[in-house]
Amino acid sequence: MELCGAKRLGYFGRSQFYIALKLVAVAQSGFPLRVESINTVKDLPLPRFVASKNEQESRHAASYSSDSENQGSYSGVIPPPPGRGQVKKGSISHDTVQPRTSADPQEPASPVVSPQQSPPTSPHTWRKHNRHPSGGNSERPLAGPGPFWSPFGEAQSGSSAGDAVWSGHSPPPPQENWVSFADTPPTSTLLTMHPASVQDQTTVRTVASATTANEIRRQSSSYDDPWKITDEQRQYYVNQFKTIQPDLNGFIPGSAAKEFFTKSKLPILELSHIWELSDFDKDGALTLDEFCAAFHLVVARKNGYDLPEKLPESLMPKLIDLEDSADVGDQPGEVGYSGSPAEAPPSKSPSMPSLNQTWPELNQSSEWETFSERSSSSQTLTQFDSNIAPADPDTAIVHPVPIRMTPSKIHMQEMELKRTGSDHTNPTSPLLVKPSDLSEENKINSSVKFASANTVGQQQAGVVAHPPAVPPRPQPSQAPGPAVHRPVDADGLVTHTSTSPQQIPEQPNFADFSQFEVFAASNVNEEQDDEAEKHPEVLSVEKASDPAGSLRVAKTDSKIEEKTAASAPANVSKGTTPLAPPPKPVRRRLKSEDELRPEVDEHTQKTGVLAAVLASQPSIPRSVGKDKKAIQASIRRNKETNTVLARLNSELQQQLKDVLEERISLEVQLEQLRPFSHL
């Protein structure tokens, strides 16, 4: 105790606490209790706080009377946890971690302050912070999983021991695990009941010494990131999750979570705050990730950490993980495809490296969706199988993408419209959009909602980037092409609108295969195949995207995204594309083939022109610089796409409003005509 300097301060400050804990650990590990031992023995095992152990400790400490912490001053079995809890409360005011070692010099071997002094202070402080769970962890860094459990367990045991010491006040609380919040009430109750008992002081001392060491140790290791969940903690949280919800992929409903976290004795406001931080998707239920984040925040709060305003990075649930089908499951409903995300990512990722590196996330997600739609095309899959190179860094970026993917439907649609329009994008896209709007108003409504997503920008950028890239080269050919395309597309829209969404995917597949045949003939390069696939997808998506409903839009969007991403870099930069020249001609051919579908003649013309243009293109040497240019180009494209999409969005919203007004007027008329049946 003297070492802790608690006497001097009159209560167990945090640093004293830490030192006390450390000394306890030292004592437990058999080292002589000295001030220096704290510093020298770095790898102190966590002090084991068990009721009996504490006794031993206290006796053990008592043997070291000199300048070692006077743990022996305990009159009896001193429950460390309660005292520690008290001390913690007292030291909770110290938010900053004080250097542990500095506490040592502070501790002159001062005579033990009168026992009456320390108990009053600590109980007072403790009572002030009574909200925090007694026996909970002190402001120990979260990095130490052991401390959490052991202190809590100690708290339990301590409280029980304390109860025993305290003349039969109440039955000792069952020694349970920390997480069993049910125990905390008895503990806190007990502690509340005996704040001023003499045992408190000893308790405080014991706890202080016991926990200080732990805290010291923990503090040193937790500076890196207090919000990071260690493996032990994570395992703990997962176990707790299982007690509530056996299915690890399932949800914990809000009510169950509320009960669980209420047991932590945190104030409701804080729990509400924690909930809002951790319920990432705002669905009123907690997934495993969200639950771990919430639990971690509770632990942090109990230790005295202030709650952040927004969720720390390390606690964010991984929304999109290519390998995590659960996340995919969240999206499919919106995306509207029953595709197999599992097979999509692997097949997509191979193609990604060959694609524009700047949009890995877009590509991944778009490929994802695309593949799900094209899962039937085994040819595609086989082609990619050999090139499975999951871009791990990309996956990290992926997680925002899926959310964007959902809105991408309409964006993809618009992107495709723009692609077809290229220079004529502006005039054509409204035209193309309008028919689809009229025909599939509902779908557009939903897709309009999606349009506001930020992913549009990226996708659109890709798309927009594509048209600018395309026009320069096949300008002459494209001029007639888009013009021809548009009427064809308009017709296609009319026809497509009538087609069911299921039919639409078939078209791309159909187109893809035709493209593949062409490609197979012309390309040997797998990379080219990838791009070829993308092109057919994009092109076919173009066709299909016009009439696309919301369901289709998602699929096509993903495809378009890929295509755009794939083709954009290839098409756009004559000097910036990292792609080899061969893919470009192939792409051109695909494109021209796609156009050939609606109009043979003009497409052949265009094809010729395109081929000529492509052939005239100098081969683009690959270099790192190209990537940068590609990135810049893609950024430019994204921005352009963004603006176009924004305009489309406003137009669609206006249409939506108009339609709603019509509906309202019709309903009013209906009601007027309806016989009065009320009142």
Next chain:
Amino acid sequence: MAVCVAVIAKENYPLYIRSTPTENELKFHYMVHTSLDVVDEKVSAMGKALVDQRELYLGLLYPTEDYKVYGYVTNSKVKFVMVVDSSNTALRDNEIRSMFRKLHNSYTDVMCNPFYNPGDRIQSSGNLGISLSCRAFDTMVTSMMIQVC
């Protein structure tokens, strides 16, 4: 540009009421209170309980010389009342609807928090933690008062 936004619970007590502080707030409170009768009248006049967007939006409840009062009721009979300034260029009906939709969304976010008991006041001031969704709700209302959504 709303000058007063109020959220009334099913039992007709206010969960949240906020007005631009320039005017006499009591007047707005009184207007909201009187509008509840109109809301009840419109709700009962609905007839069968169709649940669609239109029936949630009640429209103009009643106009006064300076203000217009719009109403919106949710499926759980929680009412949103909004008072707008008549001097503003008449806000389009769609804009009012969109404002109510945003209100509804923010209110749903507040509701989603299991620690929020339905029937509690939506207050964003707390001693320790500030409920994020309440704050978001507040912010949204502020934005509605500042600009036309």
